[in-house]
Amino acid sequence: MDIVFTVLILLLAVSVSGIAIRLLPFSLPLPLVQIAIGAFLAWPALGLHVTFDPDIFMMLFIPPLLFADGWRIPKREFYMARRSILMLALGLVFMTVLAVGYFVHALVPAISLPVAFALAAVLSPTDAVALSGIVGKGKIPGRLMHILEGEALMNDASGLVALKFAIAAAMTGVFSLRDASISFVIIALGGLLVGAAVSWLFSFASTHLLNLNEEGDPAPGVVMTLLIPFAAYLIAERFELSGILAAVAAGMMMNYTSVANAGPASTRIRAGTTWSMIEFVFNGMVFILLGLQFPHILGRALLDAHETSDVQVGLLIGYIAAVAVALYAMRFVWVWLLRWFASRGATKHGVANAVPGLRTATVTTVAGVRGAVTLAGVLSLPEVLKNGAPLPGRDLAIFIASGVILVSLLVAVVTLPFLLHGWRKHKDPHAxxxxxxxxxxxxxxxxxxxxxxxxxxxxxxxxxxxxxxxxxxxxxxxxxxxxxxxDDEQESRDLARRAESLEFTMKLAAMRAERKTLLALRNSRTINDETLNKLMREVDLSETALTARRK
The missing domain is CATH 1.20.58 (Methane Monooxygenase Hydroxylase; Chain G, domain 1)
Incomplete structure (x- = not known):
């Protein structure tokens, strides 16, 4: 009963967060509001403490969110930016693990080198969901946003694979770069193949067995799409492959399946609505769970340090600040070097003024916010070694990771609006x-x-x-x-648009009159609810199509 009550409270908190951002007299990013609500719910007097199980979290929340992102991301732009995405998702992750890992060990000798590498590995993945919630849609130039989204899709896998080898090194004291490199390739490619295969099998089964290409109840097909990310993740993990990349690949493959594009319109409409709701609920619960954990992790550690001495409190805060600065410095240098090499290549091909942009590099650096995957990864660190001794530095690593997540979110909230203000707006490249x-x-x-x-x-x-x-x-x-x-001629185009605008106004007024009359007929008991629902759905679909065309 307690689990049901907790789930209902979390769902209520998600819905309240959506209402709160509309009622606030000032603008705040939705993820920050949800984290604040989670922190409020963690107040001891309320007695609501949700144990954060990393395995359950990774299996329940991450696959559907990555699946939806993979389904939605523009594949052409993803392919065009593949070099930048891979250099950020692979190159930057492994350089961060090395550089920040050694830095953390030097900064805090109590954290052993393998645990320092593990901490750097979990701090490597970025969170595009949090970034979108902070800056809003359309604020970051399209190409740069595609790169950041592609990086976030891919670096979860690379960061968690690096974490896996760091934990193995911490537990056994043995590490082989050659074996790790071969294993990474197998894990990554295997995960991608499993995800694509699961998505294709779903398409085949739904087309030939469920007859989803024919008109009928779309609910079975929609429910099956909800199971695809979990199936891809669990199958890949069962064979010790990357479940995260499997979920991403399954989502990307959905764009090319017959069900996604050639099925009945009712299935696409129902699936789009269902997935929009799932993304809102799951994203909200992820950030509320983050907020629930921060007071227990950060607050408890700071209170314990305060009982020792104020110097210890300052030292802990200093660790968070130093690691955050190291991450920002590493990311900025890497992005600057990538742009510098790209500019040299462009100059050789005769492109003038192809120099790295300071603002672009800074925005890319600050936009690398950390999120729930980082917390889940660091909490998955084992508590004891094989000999039964406590893993040295585990609690401190969890504290630093939690602090860096919070710092990265706050820095992005404060600085990105200033960095993006006055950014030269380009015409829609896809117009x-x-x-x-x-x-x-x-x-x-x-x-x-x-x-x-x-x-x-x-x-x-x-x-x-x-x-x-x-x-x-x-x-x-x-x-x-x-x-x-x-039409290319301005006069005929303006005339057609005025006529279209008048038609839109008339049709919208007519549909609203239809809806008002139907409700009046139901209220007077002239028609029953079943008739009302059928006719209202027809009007709603017509208005949806009309307004979608208008947008």
């Missing part, structure tokens, strides 16, 4: 291809309508043929006006 796609789709629709008209009118008499021609003209007029709004 031209969007116009081309809209034009070609409208032209294809007109041709299809014309073909249907010819087929259906072949055996009709004069009266029926005239009626069919009128229907064809009315349907085709929608696409002709759409083509006119995309």
């Amino acid at each position: 031209a291809e969007e116009t081309l796609a809209r034009t070609m789709a409208a032209q294809a629709a007109i041709r299809a309508i014309d073909d249907v008209h010819e087929t259906e009118s072949a055996d009709l008499d004069e009266s029926a043929a005239a009626y069919a021609a009128d229907v064809t003209a009315r349907v085709m007029d929608l696409y002709r006006r759409r083509l006119a709004s995309l």
